[in-house]
Amino acid sequence: MVGRMARIAFILLCHKDPDAIIKQAQSLTAVGDYMAIHFDARAKPDAYRKIRAALDGNPNVTFAKKRVKCGWGEWSLIRATLNAVQAAVDAFPRATHFYMLSGDCMAIKSAEYAHQFLDSRDVDYIESFDYFQSEWIKTGWKEERLIYRHWFNERTQKGRFYAMFAVQKHLGLTREIPQDIEVMIGSQWWCLRRRTVEMILEFTERRRDVMRFFSTTWIPDETFFQTVVRHLVPREEIDGRTLTFLMFTDYGMPVNFYNDHYDLLIRQDFLFARKISPEAKELKRRLGVLYASQGEHFEISNEGQSLFKFLTGRGRIGRRFAPRFWETEASFGRERELLIVVCKKWHVAKRLLERIRQTTNIPVIEYLFNEEGTWLPDLGNIQTSLSKRHRHRRSLMRMLFDYFETDRLIVCIDPSDLNLLEDFCRDRSVTRLLEIECQFSDDYLIGHASRVGLAGDRTPKDTLGALLPAIRLDIEHESDRIRDAGFANLGRMRESDPPEANARVLADFLSVSYDKAMEIIQADYLFAD
Incomplete structure (x- = not known):
């Protein structure tokens, strides 16, 4: 291709399994890409020391300068992401794209394919649906996430979380959304261009009112970046999709992928997949080899979602993709x-x-x-x-x-x-x-x-x-x-x-x-x- 080849800085938020993180970082940076890691401050110190010892010598890996204690649904996840993004921007001036990952994600295409894919269009990839008009939230709270302040973690401080909500509701202590902000919602797995990321970091310094607002919303990882990107970037420069393939069961739980899903995964029109089971050792090995390969041709069928719905609705027929495709195995997981x-x-x-x-x-x-x-x-x-x-x-x-x-x-x-x-x-x-x-x-x-x-x-x-x-x-x-x-x-x-x-x-x-x-x-x- 003519022009500059894309180089990706992966933004990795993680909290466990240091050996898997080390392998993931080594695999993704071996082809010239970069990685900025935020390891949860709640995690065991020995695990973090192990990661630093293994990766500090890798010039393509950096770490968030400040680690925070993360909790599901909290602002801490956004703060951790911003810390890692800032570290990546400072450390990797040649990075053209910034890709959000978790420790459960793996590439399902080669680096060569991913770079060419990103070079082919000058856009940001992020789901960004109208918060109030779309049906992205199908059940549960909607307006309540925004107009009330949420200081406590719903999972670990349930009593305080709902008590504060009840008090605010009883007293009518609602708040206004910043007037020039149109709240959007979507998946937290995005891929943004460098100039977009730099605009976001500048925005966080300039718009303290917006930062205060989102810091007490509930589940801001589904709204903050989605809203700010739409506020800063013209619509024609946003592709409202994620490049990370993930599926959910009828119960709203993410589907895990196993060794027998390799052929299925590489045919999807995505660059990464989530969640790869910790037990899928062979799948991880094959995908790691795939990322470093060259000249690989991918036949995109994109049948994953429809096939999953068919198999879960009618039961598995034949031997395609093996039994666990339509129902995750009965075990809780060997590492649990x-x-x-x-x-x-x-x-x-x-x-x-x-x-x-x-x-x-x-x-x-x-x-x-x-x-x-x-x-x-x-x-x-x-x-x-x-x-x-x-x-x-x-x-x-x-x-x-x-x-x-x-x-x-x-x-x-x-x-x-x-x-x-x-x-x-x-x-x-x-x-x-x-x-x-x-x-x-x-x-x-x-x-x-x-x-x-x-x-x-x-x-x-x-x-x-x-x-x-x-x-x-x-x-x-x-x-x-x-x-x-x-x-x-x-x-x-x-x-x-x-x-x-x-x-x-x-x-x-x-x-x-x-x-x-x-x-x-x-x-x-x-x-x-």
Whole structure:
């Protein structure tokens, strides 16, 4: 081609799996492209040191000068992106395009093809739909994301998040959108030209009012860049699409790609794909080789979306793309860790989970298989009833891992649900159990009998007296069955044990320090009825 060949500076936001990040950076920069990395400040320091040690000598890799603690739906994601973009602009003056990536993305074309593709049109690639007129948001909040201020994280500080929303709504404390700004919405996976990125950085310094506005909107990674680009760049210079191929299930969860999806992926009219499963080692190897190849010809069929809808709607026919194309495998994932708190006294387990929620960043879900009213995110219809949750238990758990974008998740399960425990412990993920052994007074057992319908207000005392030993024996039997099952990773906290002993058990369960575990369990009311 005549003229300057495109050179891409990849903007990588990541928070885990340092080995995969190192490989991704080495693969993408080996052909002359660049990468600016922001590694979440919440992540383990050892992981960040490992990445720096491996990549500091690579002249085509730079790092955000300031790392921030990122949270889903927060402004922190935009701040981290801007920090990485600024680092890339400063370090790579020859970069012509800036491409937003995550650690789950991989190239599905060669670098040669990607460069020629970007050189062929002088445009920015970013989804940018009218926030209020489009149907990009199909369910849930729309105007509320913007006109109210959101200071807390909806996933980790749910009580504060909704309390502040309720107060503002009750008092009518709404706010105006900056008058010259038309809010847009779209995918956060964009590819922008250098002059556009430089205009954005200048805009962030000049328009503090817009920055203040977006800093307290909810899920700004779907609106900030989409709005600012449309504000700064003429419409004819914007291609309103993403160059990253991703698909969602009917439940709104991203589809994972596996080893058997290579042929499908390279035929899509995109440069990258998300999400590549951590377990798809062969797919990652083949795509890495593909990016460095030359003279590769790609037949674009772009059938991914329509084929996925057909197969999910009617079941898989024949052997094309192998079984997992139409349904992600039943396992949660080999690299994931499911932590299960087992306790008959639900209020004790809930208190422990609340303490864990306050002191760690591990997502927690209460008795989702036992209480209909347990809070769950909107996963389509799969979470709407206890029967559906049990019937689709593995799919539900995998969706929760994906929803929270985490490899560690804590749930509560009643000790009577031995089948659930056995099923989850057979998974290829790491499953850890923490049984909380409580003491049961007669008053508590009477209340329990009333809650489960074994007794009522008019039940005679002599009947209750005969019933209590049977209930106590039944609870003990449930605990014995758990012990007899021979679970590999089973710890036990006892109400009768001193805090020091329980802290050691909790530290092993959570993989945290002894001091952190002591901080969690030192609440005097933990076992109170």
